Amino acid sequence: xxxxxxxxxxxxxxxxxxxxxxxTVEKGTVLGIxxxxxxxxxxxxxxxxxxxxxxxxxxxxxxEDITKLRPHRIARLGVGRTFQIPAPFxxxxxxENVMVSSFIHTSSMKIAKKKAWEVLEKVGLDEKADxxxxxxxxxxxxxxxxxxxxxxxPSLLLLDEVMSGLTPVEVKSAIHLIRQMHxxxxxxIIVEHVMDVxxxxxxxxxxxxxxxxxxxxxxxxxxxxxxxxxxxxxERYRARS
Amino acid sequence: MKSLxxxxxxxxxxxxxxxxxxxxxxxxxxxxxxxxxxPLWIRIATEVLMWAGLAQSWNIIGGYTGYLSFGHGAFFGxxxxxxxxTMLHLGLPFGLGLLISGMAAALMAVIxxxxxxxxxxxxxxxxxxxxxxxxxxxATILEITGGAFGMQLPAYLNLPFFYYLFLLMTGLIYxxxxxxxxxxxxxxxxxxxxxxxxxxxxVGVDTVMIKIKAFGLSAFFPGVLGGIxxxxxxxxxxxxxxxxxxxxxxxxxxxxxxxxSLWGPFLGAGVVQLVNRYLWLVWGEGxxxxxxxxxxxxxxxxxxxxxxxxxxxxxxFQPRTAWKEIRKKVKW
Amino acid sequence: xxxFLQTLIDGLLIGGLIIVVGIGFSLCFGVMHIVDFxxxxxxxxxxxxxxxxxSYFGQDPMIYLPVLFIIFFVLGWAIYPLIYRAxxxxxxxPVLMGLVFTFGLSILAKGGALSIWGYHIQSIxxxxxxxxxxxxxxxxxxLRFSGFLFGILITLLLMFFLYKTKLGITIRATAQDxxxxxxxxxxxxxxxxxxxxxxxxxxxxSGILIGALFSIHAAMGVKYCTLAFFVVVLAGMGYIPGVxxxxxxxxxxxxxxxxxxxGRYNLVALFMVMYGVLLITPKGILRRGI
Numbered sequence: 001x002x003x004x005x006x007x008x009x010x011x012x013x014x015x016x017x018x019x020x021x022x023x024t025v026e027k028g029t030v031l032g033i034x035x036x037x038x039x040x041x042x043x044x045x046x047x048x049x050x051x052x053x054x055x056x057x058x059x060x061x062x063x064e065d066i067t068k069l070r071p072h073r074i075a076r077l078g079v080g081r082t083f084q085i086p087a088p089f090x091x092x093x094x095x096e097n098v099m100v101s102s103f104i105h106t107s108s109m110k111i112a113k114k115k116a117w118e119v120l121e122k123v124g125l126d127e128k129a130d131x132x133x134x135x136x137x138x139x140x141x142x143x144x145x146x147x148x149x150x151x152x153x154p155s156l157l158l159l160d161e162v163m164s165g166l167t168p169v170e171v172k173s174a175i176h177l178i179r180q181m182h183x184x185x186x187x188x189i190i191v192e193h194v195m196d197v198x199x200x201x202x203x204x205x206x207x208x209x210x211x212x213x214x215x216x217x218x219x220x221x222x223x224x225x226x227x228x229x230x231x232x233x234x235e236r237y238r239a240r241s
Numbered sequence: 242m243k244s245l246x247x248x249x250x251x252x253x254x255x256x257x258x259x260x261x262x263x264x265x266x267x268x269x270x271x272x273x274x275x276x277x278x279x280p281l282w283i284r285i286a287t288e289v290l291m292w293a294g295l296a297q298s299w300n301i302i303g304g305y306t307g308y309l310s311f312g313h314g315a316f317f318g319x320x321x322x323x324x325x326x327t328m329l330h331l332g333l334p335f336g337l338g339l340l341i342s343g344m345a346a347a348l349m350a351v352i353x354x355x356x357x358x359x360x361x362x363x364x365x366x367x368x369x370x371x372x373x374x375x376x377x378x379x380a381t382i383l384e385i386t387g388g389a390f391g392m393q394l395p396a397y398l399n400l401p402f403f404y405y406l407f408l409l410m411t412g413l414i415y416x417x418x419x420x421x422x423x424x425x426x427x428x429x430x431x432x433x434x435x436x437x438x439x440x441x442x443x444v445g446v447d448t449v450m451i452k453i454k455a456f457g458l459s460a461f462f463p464g465v466l467g468g469i470x471x472x473x474x475x476x477x478x479x480x481x482x483x484x485x486x487x488x489x490x491x492x493x494x495x496x497x498x499x500x501x502s503l504w505g506p507f508l509g510a511g512v513v514q515l516v517n518r519y520l521w522l523v524w525g526e527g528x529x530x531x532x533x534x535x536x537x538x539x540x541x542x543x544x545x546x547x548x549x550x551x552x553x554x555x556x557x558f559q560p561r562t563a564w565k566e567i568r569k570k571v572k573w
Numbered sequence: 574x575x576x577f578l579q580t581l582i583d584g585l586l587i588g589g590l591i592i593v594v595g596i597g598f599s600l601c602f603g604v605m606h607i608v609d610f611x612x613x614x615x616x617x618x619x620x621x622x623x624x625x626x627x628s629y630f631g632q633d634p635m636i637y638l639p640v641l642f643i644i645f646f647v648l649g650w651a652i653y654p655l656i657y658r659a660x661x662x663x664x665x666x667p668v669l670m671g672l673v674f675t676f677g678l679s680i681l682a683k684g685g686a687l688s689i690w691g692y693h694i695q696s697i698x699x700x701x702x703x704x705x706x707x708x709x710x711x712x713x714x715x716l717r718f719s720g721f722l723f724g725i726l727i728t729l730l731l732m733f734f735l736y737k738t739k740l741g742i743t744i745r746a747t748a749q750d751x752x753x754x755x756x757x758x759x760x761x762x763x764x765x766x767x768x769x770x771x772x773x774x775x776x777x778x779s780g781i782l783i784g785a786l787f788s789i790h791a792a793m794g795v796k797y798c799t800l801a802f803f804v805v806v807l808a809g810m811g812y813i814p815g816v817x818x819x820x821x822x823x824x825x826x827x828x829x830x831x832x833x834x835x836g837r838y839n840l841v842a843l844f845m846v847m848y849g850v851l852l853i854t855p856k857g858i859l860r861r862g863i
Contacts, residue, residue, distance in 0.1 A: 051439060075445035083443075089436035090665070091501075092429075100433045103426040104445035112426065152444050309672050311610070356852040363608045363810065366672050367802045368851060370610070374799055375844040382837055435666070485795070489680050496673060528691075531684025538677025542659050542670050 002027045002156055002187050008047055008057035010040075010211075017043040019211035020057070025156070030178075030188045032198040032219070035208035036232055041191040042084060044208070045158050049081050050074045061156070076104060080154030084161045084191075086141035088133040094144055095120065095129040101151035119151045123177060139170045150181070157181070159190045163197055175200060199223070207232060271408055275401040287404045287473075289514045294411035294466050295487075296494035296506035297418060301459035303492070304500030305422055306452055307435035308358065309366045312373025314487030316346040316460040319376060320467025321482040325392045326385055328472075339468040346464025347457040354456040359449055377483040391478025394471055403473040410469060414462050415503065421458075423503060431455055435501070486531070493534045496541045499548025508549050513537075544571055575710045580832045581825065586717040588824025589724030590786070593779040594797055595804030595816040596731055597772030603748030603811030604761075604768045607660055607671035613798030614682035615773055619645060619780020620789040621686065624695050634699045634781050635719075641781055642774040649773025652678075653766045679794065686791035695789040702785065720782045727775060728817060735813065744768060748811055799843060806847050809857020819858070 003025040010018045018040040025031050033041050046052045048059055050071040059067045066074050089097050095116055102112035102119075120126040123143045128136055133144065142162050149157060159178070163171050175197060182188055182201070192198050198205055198219060205222040207215040209231045215222060222228055271290075275283050299313050320342035327338035349372075357368040381389045422428035430451050433441040442448050471477050490513065498509025513534075520530055545552060552571075598612050619641055626637045660671035704715040735741035747754040747764045755761045783797070803823055808815030823843075830842045856862040 049443060051442070070447075070449075071439075071442035072445050072447045075443055081443055083440065087437045087440035089433045089440070091436055092432060096429060100429050100441065100446065101444040103430065107426050109425065148440070148444055307666060307669055309669060309676075311676060353848075356848070356855065360851070360855050361810075362668055363602070363606070363672065364806070364851065364855065366610075366676075367608060367806065368847065371799055371802055371840075371844050371847060374795060375840045378837065378840040382841075492673065492676065528684055528687035531680055532688060533684075535677050535679070535681025535684050539655070539674055539681065542674045542677065543655060546665065546670060 001025070002062060003048070003189075004058075004060040005044075005048070006058040006060070008044070008059065009055045010043055010047055010052065011055055016211050018047060018054075021208075021211065021213055023206060023213065025187060025189060027187055028185060029203040030182055030190065030201050032202035032205040033189060033191045033208060034193070034195070034198060034205060034222075034232060039208040040211035041208055042160055043211075045081060045160055045189075045191065048074075048158065049079060075152055075154075078153070078155040079158065080149035080152050080156070081158035082142075082145040082149050082160055082162055084164070086138075086145050088141060088144055088148075090133055092133060093129065094125055094131050094133060094136065094140075094147075097133060097144060098147050098151045101148045104152045116147075116151060119147045122150065123147045124173075138165055139167075142166065142174070146177070155187060157186055157188045159188060159192075161191055161193065163192060163194050171197065195223075268412075275404050280400060283400055283404055285514070285518055287400070287407050288518075289511050290404070290407040290411045291466055291470060292490065292494060292514050293507045293510035294407070294414045295463055295491050296498065296510045297411075297414050298459045298462040298466075299488075299491040300495045300500060300502075300506045301418065301422065302452075302456050303459075304495055304502070304505070305428065305431045305435065306455045307501075308362050308452065308456070309492075310369040310456070310459070311366050311488055311492070312369035312371070312376075313459070313463060313491050314485065314489075315373040315376040315483060316350065316463040317467035317470070317487055318380065318479075318483035319346050319349060320464030321471035321477050322380060322386050322392065322467075323464070324468030324471050325394050325477060328394060329392070330385065335468075335472060339465050342468040343461040343464040346467075347461040350456045350460030351453055354453045358452040358456065373483075373485065373488060377479050377485075380479040380483055387478070389479060391476060391481070392471075394475045394477070396475045397472060398475075403469065406469050407466070410462075410465060415507070417458075419503060427451070427454075432501075486534075489531070489534050493538050493541075496538060497548055499550030502548070502550045505548050505550040512549070576832065579711050580828050582711055582713060583717070584825035584828030585821060586713070586721040586824070587827060588821035589721035590779060590782060591724075591800055591804060591823055592817055592820030593724045593727050594776055594801050595808065595820050596728060596813060597775040598801045599805045599808060599811055599813055599816050600731075600735075600744070600748065600768055601772040602805060603813070604744065604751070605656070605660065605671070605765050606751070607656075607668060607675065608802075609772075610672070610675040610798065611679040611682055611794075612776060612801045613794030613796065614679045614686075615645065615776040615794075616780040616783055616797040617686060617789075617791065617794040618682060619777035620697075620784030620793065621690065621695075621780075621791075622777070623781030623784055624697055624789055627697055634697050634785055635701075637781060638723075638778055642778045645777030646770045646774035648777070649770035650766060652773075653769045656769065657762055657765060679798070683791065683794055686794075690791050692790065692792070695784075697781070697785045697789065699785050716786055720786055723779075723782055724820075727779075731775070732813075740767075745813075799840065803843050803847050807850055807858055809859055809862025812857060812859065812861040815857050815859050815861060822858075 001024055005021055005023045008018055008021045009016070021044060033044070035041055047054050050066070050069055054067060058065060061077060061079060064077070066077065089100065095113070098116035098119055099112045102115040106112050117126065117129065120129055123146050125140060125143050125147055128140060146162060163174055166174060171194065178188065178201060190198065190201060202219055204216065205219050206213055207222060207228045214231060215225045215228050217225070274286055278286065295317065299310065302308050302310050323342040323345050324338040327333040327341055328335060353368060353372055357365045380386045386392060422431065430441065430446045433446060434448050434451060438448055467482060471482065494509035494513045495506045496509070497513060498507065499505030517530055520533065541548065594612065594616060598609060601609055622644060623634055623637055623641060626640065627634050656671065656674060659674040660667045699716065701715040701719055706713040706715060706718065735745055743759055744764055747759055747761060751761055800823060804816055804819045807819035807822060826842060826846065827839060830839050834842065850858065854860055
């Protein structure tokens with residue numbers, strides 16, 4: 001077991017964004033998290049990465065309690081994440097953006113540059129390495145998000161809607177990319193709205209609604225789960241599948 | 242590919258042969274300057290050098306890191322007073338006094354930064370501002386600083402000596418910034434914090450630690466410069482080395498020149514100090530310069546947020562495109 | 574004991590006036606997310622405007638309170654577009670730009686005042702000046718007391734506006750979550766303009782009272798800037814009800830330090846307390862700041 005959350009809870013004012021959420025992720029698997037907007041998916045990521053403090057509950061990563069750790073410490077333990085809205089360092093080049101991640105393991109500019117190049121090649125951004133981030137397309141920004149997360153050489157990767165806003169062709173190549181990373185042994189949690197992505201990539205799927213987990217299982221179990229259809233997928237989806 | 246030319250310029254473009262040549266020339270001229278100028282102009286040149294160093298120090302935390310220190314003048318004043326105290330009361334040599342001044346200023350910065358650099362930038366701005374005001378009041382209260390009467394240092398009237406000392410120190414500051422901020426992981430991490438602090442944390446940057454270090458560094462240099470200044474002018478009092486106007490000048494110089502850039506603060510210091518001296522020659526002592534500083538800060542924020550350096554970088558050497566590029570940078 | 578009680582009363586009375594300066598300032602921060610470094614200069618300009626009005630038209634300064642409110646409301650309304658321009662999301666690092674802009678404004682205002690009026694110290698007298706109420710061994714100066722009453726009145730009016738009117742509730746909602754408010758159809762820019770004008774009006778208006786209580790000079794803004802900063806840090810930035818408690822605490826602190834330690838240690842004491850608050854409970858003593 002690589003990651004486990006126990007009764008994780010977070011409220012903003014009166015709104016309980018994440019409610020007693022317990023989740024486990026086995027090493028080498030891909031977990032998908034789906035749910036309507038505001039169901040607490042991004043908040044869950046923010047809690048795991050330490051970006052916001054939890055009200056109660058625990059997060060265990062690799063057998064270590066990381067609930068109270070500061071974000072950079074969690075990153076150093078090997079948790080990488082992408083932001084739903086790409087969060088690049090605007091006044092830097094693509095390569096420099098990734099180098100900031102590489103500094104987690106080295107303080108040599110040379111090695112950092114080399115490692116950043118390797119990651120850029122992996123995600124297919126090497127041709128745009130010297131571009132200013134302000135001048136690259138949305139798809140490339142999403143790839144850059146991925147590159148930044150990969151460059152810290154994580155053992156767990158949290159992907160927050162990396163597909164949103166992409167064209168079907170771009171989605172296809174992104175799926176290919178994620179599958180490749182998975183084959184290389186990375187454990188991945190994906191938050192996504194595009195069901196095809198979830199179905200084709202995930203070993204297990206969890207469904208959130210109002211901060212609670214209402215179902216968990218294999219993709220096939222989930223698409224036929226009556227409560228999931230009611231809360232999220234809708235009748236239309238069942239008719240289509 | 243031609244249209245992408247601009248896009249491909251790296252953020253830290255490496256200095257070409259031309260740039261190094263230019264730099265060497267400037268250095269040579271500045272070394273020879275004291276032999277060619279009248280004392281008044283050596284004085285003005287010395288002031289420009291000092292302000293260039295101060296504005297760049299402010300730029301470390303304000304420009305590169307994106308946290309505004311509105312009490313930065315306090316570090317200059319603390320340096321001035323501590324150098325005075327170590328020389329007068331402890332009988333220490335000037336050089337050692339300078340070192341102690343720098344360290345003391347840096348230590349104070351760390352103490353202020355420790356709680357405030359974890360919070361939003363607004364808290365930091367408020368706390369540093371209040372700190373500056375407090376230090377001025379302390380200087381007027383304490384006996385060892387001479388209170389409101391000020392402090393008389395041993396006189397060493399040697400203008401070229403101070404010119405070269407400021408040249409050395411400011412040169413050191415720019416070299417440090419170049420090596421540490423433009424060419425090392427530390428600088429990249431600072432930029433990352435300024436551009437997107439949360440994203441920086443997510444890739445393992447210890448943001449609080451880095452910010453505290455940056456603030457300490459940006460306070461160390463003004464401490465040393467303050468010490469040199471005190472020995473130069475020989476007489477200091479709370480209004481002369483701790484006045485709010487010192488911070489005001491640092492801010493306007495860095496912003497006018499262009500924050501977060503290596504040469505911006507230098508340009509800003511030159512322009513502002515020359516204008517300041519001109520106003521002084523025309524109108525004499527007065528408070529009119531405050532209006533000019535305030536208006537300049539507001540105007541830069543509203544119309545040229547990237548400063549003079551931003552205008553210069555916009556391909557100014559190609560007349561056909563220069564105007565267009567400048568129009569793009571000047572925001573109406 | 575008498576001294577203690579007198580100090581206590583004085584502190585509370587001053588606190589009432591400090592609340593007025595703090596409350597608009599805190600609201601302004603809540604909605605716009607920038608600190609207005611010109612807060613003290615609004616007080617200073619209010620005091621001078623009051624002084625000018627009195628010297629041109631005579632009459633008691635108190636009757637100019639509404640006039641000052643209108644003048645500074647309009648002034649705030651006129652300046653806001655510039656501030657909005659500095660903080661609008663289109664440019665890089667809006668918060669930083671906003672802070673520097675108001676910092677520039679404060680230097681401009683201070684420089685202007687110093688150039689026009691120099692370092693002369695002016696004063697305003699009202700029919701209340703010098704009168705006082707005796708409560709046993711304790712005296713309550715009438716002017717301070719009316720300043721306190723004014724503070725309470727303005728605070729109540731503002732609270733009523735913020736909690737009981739539709740517009741006020743919109744403003745509070747915007748202060749709590751700007752993005753959500755704009756998603757729900759609030760014109761955040763208009764709300765900002767209104768809040769800034771309101772804040773400028775109230776702060777400018779309080780200037781004349783402060784001027785009558787203490788003295789008027791071009792460099793007085795610094796002091797009220799410090800007080801406003803202190804109040805919002807103690808109250809929790811943007812948390813309006815906290816301002817009342819923080820204002821009173823600050824009034825007491827000032828008064829007690831002034832009497833028992835020495836007025837010149839005021840800033841030092843203020844900074845120490847502020848530092849302690851930031852170190853221990855950065856969201857204010859009630860832990861409700863943003």
